[in-house]
Amino acid sequence: MAVNFNIRLVTFIPHDKVYSPVQYGLPAYVVSFKGDNRGFDKNTANTENFRTAQQINVQFTNTGGSWTSFKNIGTTTAYHFNNTTLTTTTHTAKASDAGLTVTRTDASLRGSSSDNMKFVCSCSVGNPFIPNPDVFNGNIDYEFTLYVYKNGIISIQGSHDGFPAYEVYTEANSGGYQNIYLFDPRDHGKNQLSLLPPMDITGVYNSRQIL
Template identity: 30%
Template sequence: MSTQDVALVKIRGATFIPSAWISRPSDGDGTLEYKGDAREFTPHAVNTGRCRVEQEAVVDFTDDSLVSYADTGTSVERITDPDGTVNLRRGKASCDDIACTDPLWHDEYVEFDMHASASNPLSSHADPVDYHLEATVWRDGAVDIRGRHDGFPCFEFYVQTDFGDFRPLYRHDFRETGDEPLALAGPMDYEFERRL
């Protein structure tokens, strides 16, 4: 390892709903809402329960290893009946389809995929939130990503080298693009490329 090489590079990704609650049409007379994450863009929301999906990939060049972490936030459904009665249900989406795969090590860099697919466990017909990144991490700390994702909700990706500050790699804000939850259906809507 040369003096310009780094030991650790972490890529952190998350999806979130900025508002505290979002409404949805109800099959009955009540008001149906799902809890959001009540936050804005930040690399520090991991392990707070304020992400729909969260994922980390940690590249350790000291032993050429790739360690990954994945989690989902708790989904909360609130139905308020016309008489004011409130009914709550909670559930947690599976992490089975949130993974880092296919690491390929080279002398100066490693390539791997980061992908996620998770849906609201409280709705049997919910479309999943999806993203897929192809990442290249260089021994000098440079990161190249090429990815695609749904139009909803918000998406954020950051990079950190050797326990330094997190730097933004990419952000998508559905409030700026006009996307709605219907953007979860069908193929992924957006593509992007970034290098840091």
């Protein structure tokens, strides 16, 4: 019998608005960015209320396994408050998704007897309004290793920046998503400056039996 798993890795800004960590428009204007204005939500990867999103779909059968992956980037909205006219203009842009990657690393398990898969999921996605790393090297960065077992065990380990929020969910056989890892920067005293290297949240680990 086939067993199917979907794993989602999503980053989002929980605030309704955040000020730019580098005010590249001064003295003419002050820059802020629209947040996603939400808490943890298993279904928000289907909307635009995120900064980055990855999904891995894994299928195990009696004769082996296969997988596919998807990725998306949320639209960034910048507000420029003019210090002279006291008016605000709105601008939108979208970062490249090239910094979102998934690699299956267990080549030795690709045979018909495979009952587990190992993936390395990486993110390094910047703000399209701050493209120069010499100005602010503040990409959203994470590296998670995922272990997916046919018997229903899902494990995650890795590191990430202290900002923004991170959520990892998984479901088996369309049975509804369960959380594997959640991190809200507000609970840890983190802010936009936590985007600067190195990744300051290390030793992430969790394992759940979802079947």
